[in-house]
Amino acid sequence: MSGHLYGKTFELWRAGCPDVWRDYTHHAFVEGLRDGTLPSAAFLHYLIQDYVFLVHFARAWSLAVVKAETLDEMKVCAGTVDALVNHEMTLHVKTCAAVGIDEATLFTATEEFENLAYTRYVMDSGLQGDFLDLMAALAPCCFGYGEIGQRLAGCAAPDTPYHGWINTYADDDYQTVMAAVGQMIDHAIARRLGDDPVQSVRWPHLQQRFTTATRLEVAFWGMGLRGA
Amino acid sequence: MSGHLYGKTFELWRAGCPDVWRDYTHHAFVEGLRDGTLPSAAFLHYLIQDYVFLVHFARAWSLAVVKAETLDEMKVCAGTVDALVNHEMTLHVKTCAAVGIDEATLFTATEEFENLAYTRYVMDSGLQGDFLDLMAALAPCCFGYGEIGQRLAGCAAPDTPYHGWINTYADDDYQTVMAAVGQMIDHAIARRLGDDPVQSVRWPHLQQRFTTATRLEVAFWGMGLRGA
C-alpha cells in the first residue's frame, strides 16, 4: 500500500508487528477467497460467526462514542456504527438468506471461542483503558479488511465465487469510512500523546493491544477454515 | 395526550409521578417559551447548557447500543444517536451561531451542576444496571420534550420568538423517532419483565429512576431561568 491511506498511526502499528500482520492479511483463508478454493461450507461458517462478530463490533464502536472527547471523535465513531449496521452486515444477511438462514438465526448463533475472545477483548480494552486503547484494538479489523479488499480486488480469480465479499471491502463506501477513521485516530493520538507518540511511554502498551487484536484476527480465520 | 403515542411503558412511568411530571412539562421556563416572555439571555444560557447536555445524551444512547440485547434495540438506539447528533443539535448550533457562539465554544462550555448531575446520573444508570435502567433514565427527556413540543405547537403565542425551538420537538421527524423509541422500550420491557411488568419486583426501582430523571429535568429548567 502506498501513501497514508488509513493514517500514520495505523502504519506505525502495522510496522510494529509485521509477521503477525502478514499472517493475518495473507492467511490461507484469504488466499482461498482470492483464488476461489475456499470451501463454501467454510465460508458460510465464517460468515455466520462474522455476523455475530459485527454485532459486538458495533457495540464496541458505540462504546467509542461513550469514550470520545471531541465532536469529531463522536461523529466518526457514530458514523462507523451506522456503516456497520446498515451496510457491512447487509452482505452477511443477504448471503445467508440466499442459503436459507434468516437474520434472527444469525443474531443468536452460538459464538465460537475465537469469536468470543476477539470481540470481548476489544470491549474490555475500552472498559479498562481510554479511547486510544479501544482504537488500538479496533484498528486491525477495520484497516486489515480494507487492505485485503483492495489487494484482492486487483488479483482475485475471475471465477472466484467470493467477489461479493471482496467488493464489500474494496468499494469506495468502505474505503472512505476507513480513511476518515484513520484520520480521526491520528488526531486522537495527537490530542493525547502529542506530536511524537512513538516516544510516549504508552506507545508499547497501545502497540500490544494492536498486536493482540491482530493475533485474534489470525485465530478467527483459522476458526473459519476449521469449519463448523 | 391521547393514545399510546410513546408506548405503554412511558404512560405507566408518567402516571407513577404525576406531580413532578407536571412540574417538568409545565415549568415556568416552558410557559415562557410558549408566551414569549422568557428572556433571551435565559434561553441562550439554557441552550448552551442543553448543547453540552445533548453531547452526553448522545453518549448515553451509545451506551444503550452497548447494552442492547436484540437487533431492534441496537438499531433504534443507534438511530437515536444519529437523530441527536445530526438533527436536534443543529438547532442549538444554528441559534448560537446567530449570536456569535461557534460549536467549538459550545462543546467546551463549563457545565452547571444541574447539567452534570443529570447527564452523569443517566450514564451511571447504564453502568450500574441493565438496558431497562438506562431506558428509565433516558425516557423523561425524550418523551417530555415530545409532549411539550406538541402542546406548545398548538397554543404558543404567534409572536413568541421560540417557534424554532418548539418546532424542533413538535415536528414529525422528532415525533417519529420518539414513537419508535417508545415501542422499542415496550418490547424491551416485555423481554425482561414479562407481560405484567408492573407486578415485577424491579418495577419500583425503574419507576424511581424515571422519577429521579424527571426531578433532574425540573432542576435543569430552574438552572435555565436562573441564567448565567
Add this chain to the structure above:
Amino acid sequence: MSGHLYGKTFELWRAGCPDVWRDYTHHAFVEGLRDGTLPSAAFLHYLIQDYVFLVHFARAWSLAVVKAETLDEMKVCAGTVDALVNHEMTLHVKTCAAVGIDEATLFTATEEFENLAYTRYVMDSGLQGDFLDLMAALAPCCFGYGEIGQRLAGCAAPDTPYHGWINTYADDDYQTVMAAVGQMIDHAIARRLGDDPVQSVRWPHLQQRFTTATRLEVAFWGMGLRGA
C-alpha cells in the same frame, strides 16, 4: 453434594446444564490432579494462565461492586476481591516462585485465547447486563472450584503432588467465602426476579450465561492439558 451449600440459584443453574457441568468438574485435567498423573509442565502452564485469569476475575468482582444495589451485595463482592487478591493468588505466586517464576512475570504472561475468551466474556456480561448477568457468568468458576476442591479432598491419591492446589479450594476459608457468595446471589435474584425466578422471562438468558461460562471452563482445562 448435599444441601444448598452454595445456594438455591446455583443448584438451579447447575441442573440447567448437567452435561457440560460434568465435563467441567470431572475433566481429565481434574482427574489428573486427583490421581497425580497430570504432568507438572501442564500444571505449571495452567497455573500461570490461571494467575492472569484471577487478575481479570478480581477486576470482574470489582465490576460487581460497581453494579451492586444493596450494601450486602457491595460487601460480599468487595470481600471476594480481597479473597482473590490476598489468598487464592498466593497459591499461584508461591508455587511459581518455587520454580523460579516471579509475580511480575506472571502478571505479564501472554494470555492464551481460551483465557482471553473466558475473562473478557465475564467482564462484558457485566458491561452489557446487570448485576445478575455478571453473577451468572462468575458463578461457574467460584462454585465449580469449590465442588472440585471438596470432592478431591475426599478421594485424591495420597501421593498426588497437587494437594496444595486441592486444599486451596477445599479449605474452610474458600468454602466460607463461597457460601456467603451463594447466599448473596439468592438474595440478589429475589430482589430482581421475585420469588419464582425460574418462571421469569429473564431466566433462560441467565442460564445461557452460566452455561457459556461453564463451557469456557471446559476449554480452559483443555488449554491446560495442551500445555505451553
Add this chain to the structure above:
Amino acid sequence: MSGHLYGKTFELWRAGCPDVWRDYTHHAFVEGLRDGTLPSAAFLHYLIQDYVFLVHFARAWSLAVVKAETLDEMKVCAGTVDALVNHEMTLHVKTCAAVGIDEATLFTATEEFENLAYTRYVMDSGLQGDFLDLMAALAPCCFGYGEIGQRLAGCAAPDTPYHGWINTYADDDYQTVMAAVGQMIDHAIARRLGDDPVQSVRWPHLQQRFTTATRLEVAFWGMGLRGA
C-alpha cells in the same frame, strides 16, 4: 502542609487550582466543624448525604480496580474500597445510629443534586477516560479530607462536638491509606505520562477533572450548610 505527604502529582494538581482548593478546604462548613458553631442539623444532613456519597465513592474505587493495569494499582484501589466500607463509613453509621437513623435508612436516603452531580461525575470520568482520569476525579476528596483532618486536629476548639469527625480523617489509619494512594498515583502517572507529566498534552485535561471535582466539593459543603 510540608513535604510530599500525598505525592507529587497531588501537589501539582492542588497548585493548579489554588482558589477553589482554598474555597473547599477552608469552607464555612469546615470552619464550623473547627470552632463548633456548625448547627447539628446541618451536620446530620451532611452526614446522611456523605454516607450515600461514600457508597458511590466505593463503587468508583472499585471501578478503579477494573481499570488498573498493574498489580500495585489493583491492590491499593482494592484496599481503599475496604477502608471506605469497613472504616470511614463506620463513623457515619455510629453517629447516625446515636440519633436513631439506621444504616438501611442511610443507604436509601434521597440524594441531593450536589451529591448526584459529584459522585456520578467521578464514575463517568472512569467510564469515559482511563485510570488517570478516574484518579484525577477521586483525588480531591481523598487528599482534601486528609488535609482538613490534619489541620483541624491541630487547631479545633476543645469543646467542638465534631472531634469524632476530625479524628476519622486525622488519624493514622486514614493518613496511611492516603499516603499509599498518593504514591500509587505518582507511579500511575509515570507509567502513562512519563517523567515530565506537566508537559504532557493530557495534563490540562487531567487538571480540569481535578478542578471540577474540587468545585463539586465546594458545592457539597454548601449543600450541607443549606440543611435538609
